[in-house]
Amino acid sequence: EDQVTQSPEALRLQEGESSSLNCSYTVSGLRGLFWYRQDPGKGPEFLFTLYSAGEEKEKERLKATLTKKESFLHITAPKPEDSATYLCAVFRVTTDSWGKLQFGAGTQVVVTP
Amino acid sequence: GAVVSQHPSWVICKSGTSVKIECRSLDFQATTMFWYRQFPKQSLMLMATSNEGSKATYEQGVEKDKFLINHASLTLSTLTVTSAHPEDSSFYICSARGAGSSTGELFFGEGSRLTVL
Numbered sequence: 001e002d003q004v005t006q007s008p009e010a011l012r013l014q015e016g017e018s019s020s021l022n023c024s025y026t027v028s029g030l031r032g033l034f035w036y037r038q039d040p041g042k043g044p045e046f047l048f049t050l051y052s053a054g055e056e057k058e059k060e061r062l063k064a065t066l067t068k069k070e071s072f073l074h075i076t077a078p079k080p081e082d083s084a085t086y087l088c089a090v091f092r093v094t095t096d097s098w099g100k101l102q103f104g105a106g107t108q109v110v111v112t113p
Numbered sequence: 114g115a116v117v118s119q120h121p122s123w124v125i126c127k128s129g130t131s132v133k134i135e136c137r138s139l140d141f142q143a144t145t146m147f148w149y150r151q152f153p154k155q156s157l158m159l160m161a162t163s164n165e166g167s168k169a170t171y172e173q174g175v176e177k178d179k180f181l182i183n184h185a186s187l188t189l190s191t192l193t194v195t196s197a198h199p200e201d202s203s204f205y206i207c208s209a210r211g212a213g214s215s216t217g218e219l220f221f222g223e224g225s226r227l228t229v230l
Contacts, residue, residue, distance in 0.1 A: 044206070
């Protein structure tokens with residue numbers, strides 16, 4: 001069965017304390033791995049798309065990497081405004097050809113001043 | 114970036130009534146729209162996928178007669194929760210994929226929080 005597992009469930013960081021979030025997946029027909037940020041009561045906000053193992057993407061204090069089995073989201077010197085739930089999702093091709101985005105449960109990150 | 118708008122953002126209704134949520138793509142044509150449901154501290158669960166002009170495809174366990182989805186145009190999809198009950202209270206989020214897009218880069222609406230009393 002296809003699975004997307006994120007760890008840890010929650011992460012509390014001091015401002016400036018770098019850390020990494022993990023997303024491991026077992027999905028057949030993978031066509032991309034996505035990272036989203038979600039603030040409370042809001043829809044997900046797109047961050048990155050990764051398509052192949054070894055690929056890396058960066059945006060401000062965030063850097064996403066991808067291997068054949070997992071992806072990491074590195075947060076370097078986080079600020080309180082980086083506090084959010086970070087969602088990982090994998091896109092897989094389905095028999096109906098539309099494809100589906102399957103989400104992990106998310107990692108809730110709190111950055112304290 | 115592309116904008117997807119949902120309306121209403123918040124809705125409170127009595128048990129047994131029906132509620133309609135709209136999802137609009139404001140600056141692109143959305144050939145495919147997805148409806149998700151999210152319970153507190155849980156991830157997004159795909160409910161159904163709809164293509165413009167076609168019947169929606171529902172995920173296993175989602176009642177199609179209860180969650181009516183209409184995708185009548187390339188910029189609008191609606192989700193109607195019929196005969197709503199308190200257990201239907203949730204955060205409903207739509208997303209849209211533009212014409213010509215073959216990947217999962219979806220644009221999400223801001224979500225609609227439904228509370229059924």
